[in-house]
Amino acid sequence: MSKLDQVLQIEPSVELVFRGPFNEVVTADLKLTNPSDKRVCFKVKTTAPKRYCVRPNSGVIESKGAVTVAVMLQPFDYDPNEKNKHKFMVQTMFAPDGKIENQEQLWKDVLPEQLMDSKLKCVLDPTGNSASQNSVVHEEKPTVGNVDSQKRQDEEIRRLKEQINALKEENSNIKAEEVRLRKVAMSDTVSSTPPPSQRVEVPTQASALPPYVYLIVVLILGILIGKIIL
Template identity: 40%
Template sequence: MSIKLDPPVRLSFQRPFTNGCTVTLAITNRDDATVAFKVKTTALKQYCVRPNSGTIGPREAMKLDIILQPTTADLPLGFKCKDRFLVQSIKLMPAELSMPLADLWAKVEKERKDELQYRKLYCVFVEPDDPTASTTSAAVPALALDNDALNASGNEPGGAGWGTALAGAGGQLVRRRVARRVSGRQDQSS
């Protein structure tokens, strides 16, 4: 099974962030079977993804909106974003095609976790006139990780560092977390 992401490596969010910012991620299924996908992030209160999970038919594509929630104040110039996204995907068996997504993912994570494929995307914050604001970069290698490589890196999906980016996440909590980041304090509980 193989999916293709566009952009393949990084998501570039352009200022100003006080209005929010949306980046489109295209997922293409290059397989002859239906695949399911789920998007997770390390900063689930800052972003929402629409849709954050779904199925893609053989040789089809789907576009997702990744929305950086509006902030009350713009981040300082030169702020280095450490946020990441993880796209999990798996080829579906015929009996799984009609399952509700929540049931499907519960089954997959219990019975077929070793078959999951992972793709990481890095977030960058860029200026509107930044010539490097393109969605690809030779400096950051594209990552297609298998389960063993991801677990060895300490970034196991479902662990404390990753959460599913829900559509419609609360904006107030987002503003509070970003304000803490800007002031140099990190509060992991929010």
């Protein structure tokens, strides 16, 4: 049985471009539009899950609706000589009628011939000047049923960026506190050692006179007394 064609309209459709610099989080948007008369379940996968954060990475798109997926590239040291082979895949299937109780179980139970998928290459542009026609996301007015979903996604992106900035600030504070404690420890060590001018000299006890000195004194006193008596 031949594989089903992708029902969603994916923009960009070929390449997902991330424009540098890459010393902070870089976000690229992936717009998924459902032109069909049925609900569609979607899931976004990547070959480098530790490098990218995808929000939302799965969900359901109503008929004639659309979802914007934010793909966030985490900060890293860019090497122009390193070949980038990262890829993304948008996997979809028609949603069953009624309420979906467990979407994860739905993906486990789906038959392979019911799946549709599209693959995109990941392009890293350190200059930020890439103008690939396939990577440009055109700005369109959001549909009525998609405004709340877009707001939630924007709020999630903002929250993640705030968490990253807070972690950076906390790391800087820890380093500053460590330097301060080192300075305090050195200052206490220096202040605990009194300078030479303040050191108290402990006087030594005068040594006793030798015994023969006392004998000489006694002899002299005896001679003087004898002269006085005579």
